Amino acid sequence: MTLPVTSVEVVEVRRITPRTARITFAAEELPDAVGTTPDQQLKLCFPRPGRREPVLPARQDDPMGWYQAYLAIPEAERPVMRSFTLRGRRPGTRLVEIDFVLHGDTGPAVSWALRAAPGDRLGMVGPSALYAPPVPFAEAAAAADWVLLAGDETALPAIATLVAALPEGVSAYAWIEVADRAERQDLESRAELEVEWLHRDGAVPGSVLTEAFRGVVLPAGAPFVWLAGEAGAVRTIRRYLVEEEGVAKESIDFTGYWRHRLTQDDAPTAEDLADAQERSAGY
Template structure:
C-alpha cells in the first residue's frame, strides 16, 4: 500500500466560529478521487521554528519504512505530526479544506493555525487507506435502524462529512459538545436528523457529552453509533452504549482524538493502547 506524502500551501483562512478556523490548502501532489470519502483522516506535519516548510522523507510503498525515516530525522528538524479529518476536497482540484480548533498556544497545530496566512506550507501524509475509517459508513448506516453521531468540536468536520454521506431516509441523532453557543456551526443535516448542541461553558471537556448520551431518549432498534472527541469521554460513551443499552460492539465506531491534560506527544496510557488494539482488530477483521 503506497503512502502519499506531499507539501500543501495555504490559499485561504476563514474563521467559521470564534475558535475554529477553516483553512484551504493546495496540495503539490494529490491523486484524482482521493480525499472525498467521509471521515477521511490525514497526518499534517508542522515546521519547527526557523523552517519555512517541514522536512519530510519521501513517500513510497513501505509506510513503516517512511515512519522509521521520519523518526530518524534529528529532533530539531523533525516536524510535529498531528491527525486531522478532511472537511472537504473541492471537486476537480487539489484544494483541501481542514478545520482547526484554536486553543491559543496550547500546541504546535493550534499555534500554527492561529497565525496561518496564504503561502504558509505544511506537510501532509495521506489521504490513504491506512487512515480511513475501518467500516464503510454508508453500508453500516443502511444496515442499522438509525444512526447516532456524538462528538465534541474536534469531531465536527467528520460529523459533517458523515451527515453528507447518510443514505437517503436514514434517521439520525447528533449530539455535539462545544465550548459555548458561539461555537455552534451549520451542519448539513438532512431531513430526519435531530441535532442537539451542548455548551460546556467552562465544564470539563466531554462530561456534558457523556451525560447527554446516557440520559437521551434514543429511538428504538439497533443503531450504528459513531463517537469521537476527548478520549476518556469517548470511552465512557462507548461503554454506556454497549453495557448500558445493549448496542453490539460491532455497531459502535469510536475514536479518541485527544486527551484532556495530555498531548499527542505524551506516552499512551494502558486504556489508549487497549482502544488502539481493538480498532486494529476491527480493521483487520473487516
C-alpha cells in the same frame, strides 16, 4: 498502496466560528480519491522553529514505511506531526480545507493556525484508503435502524462529512459538544437528521456530552454509533452504550482524538493502548 506525502501551501484562512479556523491549502500533489469519501484522516507536518517549511519523510513503496522514514529524519529537523480530518476538497482542484480548533495558544498546531497566512507551507501525509474501515460508513448506517454520531468540536469536521454522506430515509442523530452557542455550525444532510448542540460553557471538556447519555431513552431498533473526541469521554460513552444500553460492540465506531491534560507527544496510557487494540481488532 502508497501513502501520499506532499507539501501544501496556505491560500486562504477564514474564521468560521470564533474558535474555529478553516484553512484552505493548495497541495503540490493530490490523488483523485482524496475528498471523495467521508471522514478521511490525514497528518499535517509543522516546521521546526526557524524553518519556513518542514522536512518531509521520504516516500516509501511500503505503505507502512512512512513512519520509519519520519523517524529517520534527524530529531533537530523532524517536523511536529498532528492528526486532522479532511473537511473538504474543492472539486476539480488540488485545494483542500482543514478546520483547526483554536483552544488556546498552547500546542504547535494551534500556535501555527493562529498566525497562519497565505504562502505558509506545511507537509501532509495521507489521506489514504489504507486506514479506512472495512465496512464503509454509509453502508453500515444503511444496515442499521438508526444512526447516532456523537463528539466534541474536534469531531465536527468528520461529523459534517459523515452526515453529508448519509442517503435519504436514514434516521440520524448528532450530539455535539461545543464551547458555547457561538461554536455551532450548519450541517447539511439528505438524511432525517436531528442535531443536539451541547454547550460546555466552561465545564470540563467531554463532561457535558457524557452526561447527555445518562438516563437517555434511545430509539428502538439496532443502531450504528460513531463516537469521537476527548478519549476519556469517548471511552465512558462507549462503555455506557455497551453495558447499560446493550449496543453491540461491533456497532460502535470509536476514536479518541485527544486527551484532556495530555498531548499527542505524551506516552499512551494503559487505557489508550487497550482502546487501540480493541479498535484494531474490530477492523
